[in-house]
Amino acid sequence: MKPDMGPELPEMMLRAAKAAGLGAGLSRREFLFLSAGAVTGLAALNIGRVWGADAPIIIIDNAKGLLLADPSRCVGCLRCELACTEFNDGRAQPSLSRIKVGRNLNFGPEGPSGGVRVQGAWGSGRFIADACRQCPHPVPCATACPENAIIADPVTGARIVDTFACVGCRLCQRACPWNMINFDEQSQKATKCFLCQGHPKCVEACPSGALRYVPWRDLTREAAPGRAALRVVSAEKAKECLDCHLPR
């Protein structure tokens, strides 16, 4: 990219600028101003779009919906995990479930050595269910994927694994700060919550109403990540990031 961002400014940025009330001929200063708030701004303006087929996927539209799990209602029955896998994959395999309660069932997120902070069946009796946050840009799993195999579902905007493109490298698993990506050993592909075309089976299956499908909002700034994630951005993608995020 040339330093003086005239007409070569990506069309998307022009639209963003116009929507933000900035003139068509952006000065560098104006562009930097726009860049700083680019992510939030674009998200709010909902004009982010996937780039052309041969360009690295950087910005993905926000999802339309979100799974919410209420630990004050969850009864630890695992019907959500069973519905997720049985009704989608034709086999009962909680370890593959895209909503995750089983891993917190016995001792909660703290684990067996958590002492007084132990939740779950052996602790407070509170069951924590983890659901995919359908992260906004930058989507950790999508960004980490060297094959651009995590894309937005056209109907729900859910971040979904394109199994044709997935090569089974598992980088997405390492990238997710909340450890929500599964790897299906049978198909040798990653798999994650895809919101069941807008009718999540887990929500339907929950016998205590602990799961709800609600309009999306950004949950990534709430609740600390569960683990240290591997932040991976390929060189090609990093280069494209510069379209919006120029160093000062």
Add this chain to the structure above:
Amino acid sequence: MAKEKGGFAGKVLRVDLSTGKISLEDTVAKYREVLGGTGIGYKVLWEEVPAGTAPFDAGNKIVFATGVLAGTGVPCNGRTAVTTLFPSCWPQPLVASGHMGGHFAAKLKYAGYDALIVEGKADRPVWLFIRDGRVEIRDARHLWGTGIRRATLEISQEMGPESVVAAIGQAGENRVPLSVVMNSVSHSAGGVGAVMGAKNLKAVAVQGSGSVRIAGDKSEWERLVKFHLSILGANNQHVVPSFPHPQSEYYNPTSRWVGAPGKRWGAAEPPVEINGGLFDLNRISFRSNSGAFYLGDQAWRYTVRGNGCTGCPIRCHTILKVPSVEAKYGIREVAQNTCGGMVFGRSFFKQLPGGLMGPAALEACMVGMHMADDLGLWCNYGQLQRDLIKLYYDGTLKTKIGSDEYASFSWDKYENGDPAFLFEIIPRIAMRQGELGEALGLGTGGLLDHWSIPEETWTQDSATAYWKLGHPKHHANEDDGQCGVIINTQYNRDAQCHSHANFIRNGLPLAVQKKLAAEIWGSPEAVDGAGDYTPMNIHKARRARWSLVRKELHDSLGLCNWMGPWVASPLKERGYSGDDSLESRFYSLATGEKMSREDLDLIGERIFVLHRALTIRGMGSMEMRTRHDLTPQWIYQDLSGAQSFTKGTIRMDPLDIARAMELFYEVMGWDKATGAPTAKAYARLGLQSVADGLAVKKLLPGVEG
């Protein structure tokens, strides 16, 4: 074979603790004819554990077995049958099963196993590590002497927090016959803890990342699962609420469907109000509350939520949070269990301040759960506690134990219903301390022997609820007249059969039950109103047979017989009818092997008759009618003098019961004189080799001695 069949995990794991040998068998190739659960348990004991083996011998085996439907989304699954020779069975140990729920069954399936056979005896305390294909016998010396809670914690640290640990406590280690193995906090299999202890097996821990394959079309499976959900009631498949509700034509105050609008899980943070429609599938978990059912309305305030087995929406275990017990007794303020496990502590007392549903009762339950579920003590369906009550209040106890030991108990606390008393009695039983602790832990039979008390002292006293062979009644004539009596004669511990009781107590008016009975068992006369019994007829015998067959079927499929069968439903639009073929429909879809209701019931009957054969061989007698299928005298009495077959009494008539047993033998195709299955009966069920084995021992009717 197993790979092509859905449902089955495919392998049976065999562990020899004496030699350390670990081996695998093909479930379908070797055990398909007995399916799983109690079926595999009885088959292993028949083929591999000779008569005369004692429970604590290395030659005894423990079979932990689940079934095809465990670990799937079928509602009310997650059950493991634990089959072995029971040390509490008296005067001679015989085959019996404990049943535990929780998450063990599902995990075993995901690890790749339908069953685990434990044989031999380790030379030092060990625990069994099972993670998918990796199976190891690990050192448990650091765990021996710890309770179930700590053992679970330390094993989970080693194996991972998602592993399911089935452990014994000190009671099992000390070979107390009234001991359990427990998984997932509160899910116990009664009667088997001491057998594990005798094998030096502290725990079995399982982690599994695999799957249970559904052979059939997944959309069809989803529809059937949703259909099953739609015909569910509350705990024990009670299908009408206990409260009036505009959406329900009927209600019945005795029903376990206690979750009325306006009630709430008061100790959830924040509390959860019960709202929504009565039949909403997203509100099933709010229907039942064992805490409220047993301890009254006060329990709602202390209810955190329901809990239970994998995949079951009912959540019949209640998590209770009672802050006062932490300060008062130094125990955790949170505890959970259901039924007998929940009222373990309360059951010791003849009375408590505030009554059976008062605050002292609640505290007693908390204290009881805290200790019994850690020490791994078994109540023998409340017989343990009733035995103490009788011994104490009859004055017998004072004459049997030394005065020093007698004086060491705070009997004033006992008489006053002070939960603190439990700290004196419960640990002594688990640790076999003192004569009373030792005697009570033996079970009723051992206790009667120990103190030379004639069994009649118990069988004449209805307050004991004692039935036979050292164990109590379990849903007998108090629920279901002759049908209940028949069922209670058939086992070697308290009958763990709920098929009949679930229907009789489902809360529907008798007229509706009779209509359903005609559809299911061929005649409205198959059912009476509880406490309003009519003379015996063949339809009741058929219903008893159905109940027993389905009990074994559920136990062998991994389903919960405390919920099934699902022949009644809450749905007026269905005429309150459920589906008598649900088990076979699920089996067919899961495995890909089409089985009709009759096909599957035949297997259930095969399993039940295999239990009969084991009993006959174990007793060395085919005189079942006179020596095994016994009834206690108290069922033929009524303290107010009411006559049998009058309204308001559960009193049975001896001649009528004799007729009941005859009709039962007739519908089973057994020899009427002895109550033993005939060669023809065995052959019809594919048990020819069993018949041959019994014939050699002259235990087959018609084979002369």
